[in-house]
Amino acid sequence: MNGTTLDEMRMIVAVEEHGSLTGAATALGVTQQAVSQRMRALERRWSLSLFTRSARGTRLTDHGTLVAEWAATMVGHAEAFDSAVASLRSDRAAHVRVGASLTIAEHLVPGWLVTYAADPSAAHVELTAVNSVTVAQRVRAGKDDLGFVESPDLPDGLASLVFMRDEVVLVVAPEHPWARRTSVSPAEVARTPLVSREAGSGTRLTLERAVEAITGLGTVVAPAAELSTTAAVRATIMAGGGVGALSARAVRDDLDAGRLRAVRVDGPPMVRPFAAVWDPRRRLAPGASRILEIASAVS
Incomplete structure (x- = not known):
């Protein structure tokens, strides 16, 4: 598979931001046909449906929205570079x-x-x-x-x-059963395999310390998945991959937009x-x- 270019990532981010291929083309200063051709090429390359097309226009699929979120993270890194x-x-x-x-x-x-x-x-x-x-x-x-x-x-x-000071919050996708809960106990968190960063991550250590301090348990259960970036943890949770703990700063926009739901853990806030x-x-x-x-x- 050929590597995805930064221009392609900027293009799919523009489609997500402007709500249409035409809007993305206008923002990028290219033709609508150029955007459409590039997006179809991505769909063929990835064997993944990114858009639903109808007489009323084109919109991103759930997978397309997730890919656009990942692309926005990479474009942000490139701009910082x-x-x-x-x-x-x-x-x-x-x-x-x-x-x-x-x-x-x-x-x-x-x-x-x-x-x-x-x-x-x-x-x-x-x-x-x-x-x-x-x-x-x-x-x-x-x-x-x-x-x-x-x-x-x-x-x-x-x-x-x-x-x-930063707060670590427990988050789930809107469809997750915990999204309908008012709170969960630290003991329940301790026995639930989480989508987590790797050992050595301050976010992971903050959650484990807080839960262990309240429950008195020596350790929490092993993670369901260990991922090396915050963006990967966010994306996995949004795709329905389970429960995870992330910086409140990192998920602020996702919580405001309803892409993630925060779940309160009984006890004091997890602050580091x-x-x-x-x-x-x-x-x-x-x-x-x-x-x-x-x-x-x-x-």
């Missing part, structure tokens, strides 16, 4: 190495980089998006100048600054810190200090 590249100046040797946990990398870092790139002396930013445990390991090893983590436990041996971390043995470079200043001010 373009912003980072725009920060290059004549001194190409100047760069800042930043590691960020995935929720922070997806939902906060792009805005920080746009602000940072506006500085006349901005250096090139090398961003690595991994889970919180790996971010701390990279900072300790000197691979990154500055890290951002979302774990309930701040890493040992590193200087840290908490700049925000968002923190910047760095090696106190090494002086923060000016670029890293500026990004930390921006993160603390605009988050």
Whole structure:
């Protein structure tokens, strides 16, 4: 199968945003025929029906809507990358190495980089998006100048600054039986296999810690699936794949649009810190200090 291009992803996102092939074509500055041909080619390539076509027009299928959500995430990453590249100046040797946990990398870092790139002396930013445990390991090893983590436990041996608090929420698709519940007990959550991030994820650790603290259980049941990105967890839950825990920030739009439903877990909210971390043995470079200043001010 040929790789999907960024232009194709932008095109299907435009169809979802504007509600029709014609609207997408107008927004992209191409012909309606060009959009229609490209979308039919995608359907053939993927062996997947993306649209329903009728005399009243063309609309996305459920699968098409899901693919458009995934594509929007990838287009957002590409735009964040373009912003980072725009920060290059004549001194190409100047760069800042930043590691960020995935929720922070997806939902906060792009805005920080746009602000940072506006500085006349901005250096090139090398961003690595991994889970919180790996971010701390990279900072300790000197691979990154500055890290951002979302774990309930701040890493040992590193200087840290908490700049925000974030809530982890339990979410399901609207058709899931739990969507009709007013709440669920921590014990029920503990024995339910969840769609989850991998071990080392701050989101997963926050949920497990909260449930174990309330129930007194030593551990929760093994996940139904372990996925490496927030976007993959969201998409799987929306497709009816089960129950999962995600940052409230990451699912805010999905909750507002009704694509996901939040399920209250009996007990206190599951809150964890968002923190910047760095090696106190090494002086923060000016670029890293500026990004930390921006993160603390605009988050």
